[in-house]
Amino acid sequence: MRWQTSAEDADEGGRPPRVRAVGARHAGRSRHREPRGVRRSGGPAERDRSGGGPGPGQVVVDVEVAGVLSIDTVVRSGQAAEIFPAQPPYVPGVGAAGQVSAVGEGADREWVGRRVLADVEDGGYAERVTTALENVIPIPDGVGTWEAMALLHDGAGALSVFDRVDVQPGMTVLVQPAAGGLGSGLVQLAAAAGARVIGAARGAHKLKVVKELGADLVVDYTMPGWIDQIAGVNVVFDGVGGDLGQAVFARVQRGGTYSNYGFAGGGFTEIDRERAALSVTSRPPDVPAERTPG
Template structure:
């Protein structure tokens, strides 16, 4: 539902990537039954936003539409049936799209209290860190003492995997594409690093694990890295398929799975949120508790106003982001 009031929002008008974005005045939403109306203070920018803007995401809304998968702000109003939230609460939320707007109306079950976490940090947390919590805890059952290899480790979900892997007691090997990025991964807590543009990925994994391989591989990249990474997996390891930032969906020789006795495990966080919102909400509460305790430090690489949203997506396309970029109205 919408009101007669208008708000500013970033919208995709043509499926041409960053060039297709512009800021419009559109009707403001209202909170329906079971929903919460949030005045957005910051919105996280994620790789799916770039895919949406190019018409390459698995969900393809028709233009014009508002991208943005996560936002943080202040509750303005709650709809009928919502009892655990109230106007004035500081919160964060996730959605398929719609976050790059001054106000959003979302299902109450997607909203998490952020306490005193700064809005820019909260907007850089839920999508990437909750994806990673689901991946490492629910899908991989990562155990203390195991070795976790993270591909694309300087990006949004990669940084989250490095930090959460360490919190769960794993030995973390961070793999990234430049010396600057692997240095950033060390700053985030990685025990060892691999620059896969100039080092042989499979051989470095073996060297860093005394030939045993990585127990869990976290792969948001896909493409040409997938097969050499899988060849470096440990006996009965778990290979987590997070996404395909490289653009190519790899074709894996299944004999490797047989020989390694390993599992290839899909991580579709968006579907998990819809199927088990309570579990996802538990993950969100844990994440913000860790942030409050100083155990997690989501990295905000830039805070950019709505008017410069194309710049944020251009930086994502160039893989020129460490951690997350955040948009502010």
């Protein structure tokens, strides 16, 4: 399974890598942990460095890959302060992958040299991450470090969203944005379930990727008339929200399900429940799912 990136910091050249992760500077260049901290709200330039070290029951991970989520850029910009109240200075990044280089008192030295994922609350944008052993997950042989990092959050997130909707063979499933971290996973999960998959994304390159991931139809939601290509949808997985979310919601047929798991478009989709006569059928944490009456 492939996970696709869409985070703004992942590829400055505009060519998204195959997984949702970004490589850190080689840890061998420094003997100290150098997290990239946010000094104040703003763009990518608002970052600096600090230090740290291992303590009892902790391990130090030399970071090969730092996980980058699009929400990281939203939090850093200060646009979602009411939802994610991170106050600068702070070190972003909730995941990293690499090799254990040191352990603290009480941690088994057999961890040294092992490839691991570090599932942390913050501090992942670093050359080295120090965290409790309980936050470390071994990477199995045969799984690449980049691929493992891509699966840590977006893989689990896609499965969490998908498993709360009863997708059956022959259903029509719409995913937007289909080339993002969760979206790329949802496209593959829906295709594997035997559904007809419509992937909505922006630009020829992303549409090509979504098609390769298994979508039967791809549409560019920046093009005039794009919504007219969509009809008879049983399930919508919407990570955009806003006006685009309202547009695809209108294409859900009676008895279908709409799951709004993100707000890349600026806010969750606002739906007039009385006018639509909706009832909530499943709701993962912070992921509203609505069903139209059959």
